[in-house]
Amino acid sequence: MTKKEMIKNGEDVSLDNGEVVVLNGVSVAEKQKETEKTGENEVPVNEETQVNQQNITSEDAPKEGVTVEEANVPKVDEPSVQMPVSSETPQISTAPIDLTGIITPEGETTANDDTIYPQIPSDSFVNSFNNDAQPATAIDSSLDNNFSNPMVDSVAPSYNEVNNPSLYGATTPDYNPLFGRETEGFAVANDKRVFKVPSDVDSSIDKFMGDVRRSYNENIANPTKTLVEFVNAFVKWGNQVTAKGLNRELFDEYDKLMEKLNDTMSYESSNDYGSDPLSSYDDYKSSGGRGMAA
Amino acid sequence: MVTTSNIGSGKKVNVGQSFASGMSALQTNQKEKFVIVDESGLKKDAERLSLFKLKDNEKNYIVYTFNEVDENDMIKLYVAILNDKDGVYSLENITDNDEWTKVKDAMRKIAKDGQQVLNGKEE
Numbered sequence: 001m002t003k004k005e006m007i008k009n010g011e012d013v014s015l016d017n018g019e020v021v022v023l024n025g026v027s028v029a030e031k032q033k034e035t036e037k038t039g040e041n042e043v044p045v046n047e048e049t050q051v052n053q054q055n056i057t058s059e060d061a062p063k064e065g066v067t068v069e070e071a072n073v074p075k076v077d078e079p080s081v082q083m084p085v086s087s088e089t090p091q092i093s094t095a096p097i098d099l100t101g102i103i104t105p106e107g108e109t110t111a112n113d114d115t116i117y118p119q120i121p122s123d124s125f126v127n128s129f130n131n132d133a134q135p136a137t138a139i140d141s142s143l144d145n146n147f148s149n150p151m152v153d154s155v156a157p158s159y160n161e162v163n164n165p166s167l168y169g170a171t172t173p174d175y176n177p178l179f180g181r182e183t184e185g186f187a188v189a190n191d192k193r194v195f196k197v198p199s200d201v202d203s204s205i206d207k208f209m210g211d212v213r214r215s216y217n218e219n220i221a222n223p224t225k226t227l228v229e230f231v232n233a234f235v236k237w238g239n240q241v242t243a244k245g246l247n248r249e250l251f252d253e254y255d256k257l258m259e260k261l262n263d264t265m266s267y268e269s270s271n272d273y274g275s276d277p278l279s280s281y282d283d284y285k286s287s288g289g290r291g292m293a294a
Numbered sequence: 295m296v297t298t299s300n301i302g303s304g305k306k307v308n309v310g311q312s313f314a315s316g317m318s319a320l321q322t323n324q325k326e327k328f329v330i331v332d333e334s335g336l337k338k339d340a341e342r343l344s345l346f347k348l349k350d351n352e353k354n355y356i357v358y359t360f361n362e363v364d365e366n367d368m369i370k371l372y373v374a375i376l377n378d379k380d381g382v383y384s385l386e387n388i389t390d391n392d393e394w395t396k397v398k399d400a401m402r403k404i405a406k407d408g409q410q411v412l413n414g415k416e417e
Contacts, residue, residue, distance in 0.1 A: 010322045020400040021347045022320040029328035
């Protein structure tokens with residue numbers, strides 16, 4: 001091996017038959033030995049501070065461990081983190097807030113105090129509320145518009161136009177189902193409405209009940225009364241016959257009773273009742289119990 | 295880093311450029327730089343030309359320079375004994391004349407062989 005190769009391989013080179021040896025395995029500038037001797041392996045404080053600042057600042061952070069591939073990536077500007085120079089808490093100055101009208105002194109607030117709602121004028125508020133709460137009347141034109149025929153929307157008919165059925169698409173007022181609802185106030189006089197006022201309903205009920213009462217009297221109460229009267233008269237007649245015996249007067253009276261009975265039976269037969277109220281009388285006649293013993 | 299009692303003390307030799315180049319030609323790491331610190335803490339950058347050992351006394355010797363050039367355009371070299379104690383290098387002056395004679399002979403041999411290596415004419 002030549003000297004050049006030994007030098008290249010880092011080997012010691014012997015000269016003059018080994019009396020002189022050039023040392024290539026020793027380095028006087030070896031850092032490890034230097035640091036062990038002087039103790040300068042400790043990082044100076046100022047250098048450590050700089051390293052810490054690099055860690056804090058994001059702009060310098062990507063520089064650590066940068067590879068060839070990373071170096072080709074377009075650099076993106078990142079906002080650097082600014083460390084506060086002073087440890088004092090930053091003071092934020094704010095403009096004074098005027099609480100006048102919002103906060104009232106304690107004990108002075110009343111229910112009628114306008115300062116409770118300082119942004120709402122109390123007068124206009126009450127007026128608008130009263131307007132909203134004002135009840136509508138039957139002749140209120142605005143209310144009529146709300147119930148008007150959709151075909152003539154927003155056209156308020158006049159008093160005379162209301163009576164004109166042509167406005168509602170009907171030939172006669174009787175065919176207008178909305179007539180009574182719309183103009184109830186003056187339609188009462190015409191009595192051509194669907195919805196009645198309470199007085200009309202009461203009168204109709206009274207009329208109906210009168211018809212019922214009359215029909216009851218004619219069909220139920222009166223026949224029964226007539227029958228009872230006949231029975232009573234007949235019993236009385238029989239008692240007189242028993243007491244006085246059959247005479248001419250009682251005989252004639254008997255004919256009147258039979259005539260009255262026939263009238264009652266003819267009346268009952270004209271009505272479709274299930275039971276014959278004179279059946280007992282018939283039984284009585286068939287058994288011969290007329291009291292006419294003779 | 296190498297400590298010394300006094301920077302610039304010890305044996306001094308003024309040589310030409312070719313001699314200096316031959317001295318460092320046999321070193322793998324040519325002209326290695328290091329720091330010399332004296333007892334007062336004074337530091338000075340130096341450049342090593344050669345590091346060799348004499349079989350006769352088993353001492354290590356270092357030839358270095360501060361790249362000082364005299365009026366004759368000669369390079370001033372410094373020669374000292376390199377002691378290694380627990381990994382700490384220190385320089386020691388050559389006081390013995392016979393030793394110094396042997397060191398100078400070794401330096402001539404190193405420079406000569408180094409120049410041959412540089413010229414590609416090594417034996």
